[in-house]
Structures are given as structure tokens and as C-alpha cells.
Amino acid sequence: MKKSAVFSLRFFIVSHFFMKRFYLLITLVSFLVAGCRSSKVVLPESETPPSYSVTYIIHGDANYLYHDAGGNALQADEQVLEKAKKIARNATNGEVFIFHQKPERKVLWLFPKKDRQFLYYRKGELVHEQKYSPHSRKQPFVTEAKLYQQFYAANIDTASHENVILYFGHEVPHNQQSPYHYSRPNAVFNTQNFARGMQSFLQSQENKFDLTVLSTCNNGTPAMVHALSPYTHYILA
Numbered sequence: 001m002k003k004s005a006v007f008s009l010r011f012f013i014v015s016h017f018f019m020k021r022f023y024l025l026i027t028l029v030s031f032l033v034a035g036c037r038s039s040k041v042v043l044p045e046s047e048t049p050p051s052y053s054v055t056y057i058i059h060g061d062a063n064y065l066y067h068d069a070g071g072n073a074l075q076a077d078e079q080v081l082e083k084a085k086k087i088a089r090n091a092t093n094g095e096v097f098i099f100h101q102k103p104e105r106k107v108l109w110l111f112p113k114k115d116r117q118f119l120y121y122r123k124g125e126l127v128h129e130q131k132y133s134p135h136s137r138k139q140p141f142v143t144e145a146k147l148y149q150q151f152y153a154a155n156i157d158t159a160s161h162e163n164v165i166l167y168f169g170h171e172v173p174h175n176q177q178s179p180y181h182y183s184r185p186n187a188v189f190n191t192q193n194f195a196r197g198m199q200s201f202l203q204s205q206e207n208k209f210d211l212t213v214l215s216t217c218n219n220g221t222p223a224m225v226h227a228l229s230p231y232t233h234y235i236l237a
Contacts, residue, residue, distance in 0.1 A: 049153050050095040050122060052162040055201065056084040057144060059169030060102040077102075080168050080215075088121035095153065096121040099144045101134075101169075118144075120151045127151075138188045141197035148201050164211045165201060165232075171217040172224070195227035208232050 064076035081100050088096035100117040114131035121127065128151060132143055172194045198212065199205075209232040214224070220237035228235055 049156045050093065050161075052091075052094040053097070053152065053156075053164070054087070054091065054094060055097040055099075055148065055163075055165040056080070057099045057141065057165070057167045057169075058084070058101065059167075060100055077168065085119070088119070088126075089124050091121060092124040094123070097148055097151070099147075116143075118147050120147075122153075139193055139197060140187075140189055141200060145197070145200035149203075152203070162210045163207075164213070165198065165209050166213040166215065167198075168215040172214075172219050174221070174223055191223055191227050195224075195231065198228060199231045202231060210234065211236065213237070 058077050058080050060075075060077035060081075064078075065073060066076055067073055077100070081098070084096070084098045088098065096119075098117075098119040098121075100119075102115045102117060114133045116132050116134065117129070118132055119126060119129050130147075132147065134143055172189065172191060174191050198209075202208070208230075211234045212228055212232040214220070214235070214237040216237070224237065225235055
């Protein structure tokens with residue numbers, strides 16, 4: 001066999017090998033993207049819309065280990081998660097969104113395992129549960145806000161509907177010179193983009209949260225109040 005023919009055959013085999021894997025990768029990505037698409041939830045006309053919404057954002061991408069008075073080792077974020085689930089099961093007239101931002105691992109250092117958890121309760125019943133991945137390092141709550149907007153009932157009367165959001169995590173830095181936490185040293189996370197992230201949950205710019213709760217360190221400051229005041233009526237920090 002001539003050298004040119006051998007080279008052509010080898011080139012064909014190598015090309016075919018990589019093209020198969022390329023198409024497999026494209027198919028996998030398309031499947032993952034398609035799995036994220038869904039229409040907004042519309043309640044049946046026979047069902048009374050929830051009279052209030054409660055949203056929990058629980059940052060779990062760090063070490064929240066502590067010990068109680070009896071010396072028992074506990075994870076603070078896991079404890080908040082269990083309390084949020086209990087409240088959600090008892091919220092028979094409302095809806096509860098729970099986002100547990102657990103640390104994300106990767107398969108083969110490339111593909112995210114979607115370790116973060118989203119739960120949606122309506123009138124005490126768990127309606128939806130899924131794993132998800134963060135989609136932005138520069139703007140917080142991008143994926144969380146999209147899921148919220150997707151499952152927030154479309155036929156709710158926002159004028160009479162009470163809306164509360166609670167954030168549990170480490171101190172939110174005032175500026176970017178101070179990193180958020182050693183668990184996310186490269187994340188762009190500060191007072192201003194935290195406030196914009198909170199705004200992304202709202203249905204329109206005219207809406208505000210009735211109450212925003214910050215269970216963090218050192219964030220009951222004039223700067224944080226000023227940043228959140230366009231998006232909430234009251235702040236507890």
C-alpha cells in the first residue's frame with residue numbers, strides 16, 4: 001500500500017474517532033440545556049392561589065460546622081434546611097422556595113454534578129425538587145432567580161400577595177477588595193451585586209419584598225440598607 005493511502009486511512013480513522021466524541025459531547029450539552037427549559041407554572045382556575053411566598057437561600061458552600069450545648073457536631077446550613085422544610089410543610093396557604101447552595105463537585109474535572117438543591121412547596125406539598133448548577137461567578141442568584149420565576153404561580157395577585165425572602169450565609173463584603181469567603185475566593189460578591197441579585201427575584205421593578213431577612217455577620221449596615229431599600233419594604237439583619 002502506498003504511503004499516501006496509508007496516511008489517508010490513518011487520518012480518516014483519527015478524524016472519525018474525534019468526530020464521534022464531538023457529536024457525543026454536543027448531544028450531551030443539548031440534552032442538559034433542553035432539560036433546563038420549562039414553562040411558567042399556571043394554577044388551575046379551581047385552585048386558590050397562595051396568599052404568600054417565602055424564599056430561602058441557604059449558602060452551604062463552606063464549613064458551617066458547630067457544636068451545640070451537648071457537644072453534638074452539627075452543620076448550620078443543614079439545620080436551616082430542615083427548619084425550612086418543616087415551615088414549608090406547614091405553609092398550607094402559601095408557597096415556599098428553598099435553595100440550598102451546596103458545594104459543587106465535577107466529574108472528570110469538567111462536568112458539574114449539579115449538587116445544589118432546589119425545592120418548591122405549594123400549600124404544604126412538595127411540588128418540585130431538582131439539582132442545579134450556578135451559571136455565573138459575576139452575578140449571584142442567576143439560576144435561583146430563573147427557577148423562582150419559573151415556578152412562581154402566574155395567576156397570583158401581587159397587590160395582596162405577601163413576599164418574604166431570607167438569606168443565610170457568611171458576611172457579604174461591602175466592596176470587592178474583601179473576598180466573600182475562602183470557599184469562593186474568585187466569586188464577584190459584594191453589597192451592590194447582592195442587592196441586584198435580590199432584585200432579580202421580583203416580578204417587576206414596581207414590586208418589592210415585604211420583608212428581607214439577612215442571617216449573616218455584620219450586614220446590618222447603612223450601606224446594605226441603602227442598597228436593598230429599592231427592593232424591599234423592611235429589612236431584618
